[in-house]
Amino acid sequence: MNKKIVLILFVIFVLFNTNSHSKDINIGINFNGYSSSNILMNSTEIDDFISSISLDLNFSKKNFNFYLEGLSNMYKNNSEFNSFKLEPGFEYLKYLKGRNYLYLNLSYQVLNYKEYFTDFNYNGPIMQLGAKFYLKPTLLFKAGYNFQFRNYVNFSSFDFTNHTFFMELNKFYSSQTTIRVQSGINYRTYQHIKNYDEENNETGIINSLSVPNMYAMFRVSKGFGAKVGIFAEVELRKNFSGLTDAETLIQNSYVVYPYNDNYLWDGSRFSFSLKFIPFHEIAVSGTLSYYNKNYPGIFVMGEDGLVSEPEIERKDSLLQLGIKITKRINKLDLYLNSTIKDNTSNDQYFNYKSFALSIGIGYYF
Numbered sequence: 001m002n003k004k005i006v007l008i009l010f011v012i013f014v015l016f017n018t019n020s021h022s023k024d025i026n027i028g029i030n031f032n033g034y035s036s037s038n039i040l041m042n043s044t045e046i047d048d049f050i051s052s053i054s055l056d057l058n059f060s061k062k063n064f065n066f067y068l069e070g071l072s073n074m075y076k077n078n079s080e081f082n083s084f085k086l087e088p089g090f091e092y093l094k095y096l097k098g099r100n101y102l103y104l105n106l107s108y109q110v111l112n113y114k115e116y117f118t119d120f121n122y123n124g125p126i127m128q129l130g131a132k133f134y135l136k137p138t139l140l141f142k143a144g145y146n147f148q149f150r151n152y153v154n155f156s157s158f159d160f161t162n163h164t165f166f167m168e169l170n171k172f173y174s175s176q177t178t179i180r181v182q183s184g185i186n187y188r189t190y191q192h193i194k195n196y197d198e199e200n201n202e203t204g205i206i207n208s209l210s211v212p213n214m215y216a217m218f219r220v221s222k223g224f225g226a227k228v229g230i231f232a233e234v235e236l237r238k239n240f241s242g243l244t245d246a247e248t249l250i251q252n253s254y255v256v257y258p259y260n261d262n263y264l265w266d267g268s269r270f271s272f273s274l275k276f277i278p279f280h281e282i283a284v285s286g287t288l289s290y291y292n293k294n295y296p297g298i299f300v301m302g303e304d305g306l307v308s309e310p311e312i313e314r315k316d317s318l319l320q321l322g323i324k325i326t327k328r329i330n331k332l333d334l335y336l337n338s339t340i341k342d343n344t345s346n347d348q349y350f351n352y353k354s355f356a357l358s359i360g361i362g363y364y365f
Contacts, residue, residue: 026365027056027057027058027364028055028362029053029362030052030056030333031051031360031362032358032360033049033050033359034049034356035049035358036354037355039078041343041354043350045352048078051076052073053071054071055068055070057069065092065093066090067090069085069089080113081113082115083111085110086109086110090106091103091104099134101132102129103132104127104129104130105127105128107126109124119155121152122150122153124149126146126148128144129146131143138172140170142166142169144165157190157194159190160188160189160190161189164187167183168181175222177222178220178221178222180220183217187212187213187263188263189208189211190208191207210241211239211241211263211264213263216236217235220233230275231272231273232273233271234271235270237268239294241296242264242298243296265293269289269290271289272289273286280327281328283327284323284324286322287320287322291316291317291318292316294313294315295314295316299311299313314346314347314350315346316344317345318341318343320339322338323338324336332361336359337357337360338357339356340354341354
């Protein structure tokens with residue numbers, strides 16, 4: 001089914017582009033081959049090769065951009081994980097005096113898995129609001145608000161609403177140095193968590209469980225001419241409540257590892273990155289990151305899937321290295337990505353190492 005949908009979208013996009021000579025229409029096609037030694041990021045270490053195809057259609061008129069994005073992932077040995085994602089939406093950019101602007105994006109996402117992951121099929125709207133103001137020629141202020149709602153059609157316990165607000169200040173220096181400070185609030189609410197009551201042999205519902213999270217980031221970046229740049233960044237996160245009493249969500253962490261995102265982890269991150277252009281406009285970048293992550297309300301479990309006694313909250317440390325090589329030739333984008341992860345956890349199920357390599361090509365009409 002996924003292949004048929006992708007083929008239909010591809011034909012529509014090509015016909016649309018062929019029959020229209022307007023420069024307001026842009027089409028992008030991207031093919032990606034992705035090999036991973038650990039597709040689930042846990043101690044099972046299931047490896048596979050994933051083929052991805054994405055299609056982007058954009059129609060721009062004045063301050064508006066209407067778009068349609070489609071993405072299909074196909075697994076060679078684990079076809080039950082095959083998925084298709086579709087997202088129509090529009091962007092609006094309101095230019096103000098100078099280089100200042102206001103930004104609005106509205107879209108609707110639909111994600112469908114083929115078999116095993118059907119509990120994680122979802123749909124829902126996304127809204128992004130943003131503003132950029134130069135307080136001075138060398139002082140840039142940004143602010144934004146993101147909203148997202150997900151409706152998991154086959155497993156309502158996963159339903160959630162996200163609210164994110166951030167503010168950022170950038171200071172530029174003539175020495176090609178930039179200092180960035182960002183702070184924000186992430187607020188996730190699960191509306192329909194269902195937990196099974198073994199004593200009464202019935203299913204109960206917790207109408208609302210909220211997980212507020214605050215974070216702060218500090219970055220220093222430095223350029224050396226036009227071809228070399230580096231940055232160092234530190235991030236701190238604090239959760240004010242966890243997933244206590246949400247057994248349904250906790251148990252499914254063993255299936256999809258859904259807690260490794262901006263709304264639920266608590267701790268710190270340290271990153272260092274180097275980017276340079278050695279020759280022929282080939283860009284090479286590498287980022288090394290170290291995470292200390294706590295998972296409030298999620299306790300270490302034994303091999304039987306039950307919480308171990310005494311109760312100990314899960315804690316991870318992750319060392320991650322990413323390397324990316326890109327080259328643009330006219331309308332053609334070529335890229336090579338590799339990622340190495342070494343995760344250490346007090347929950348043995350999440351002790352793992354992984355290596356992933358992807359090669360891609362993109363073309364824009």
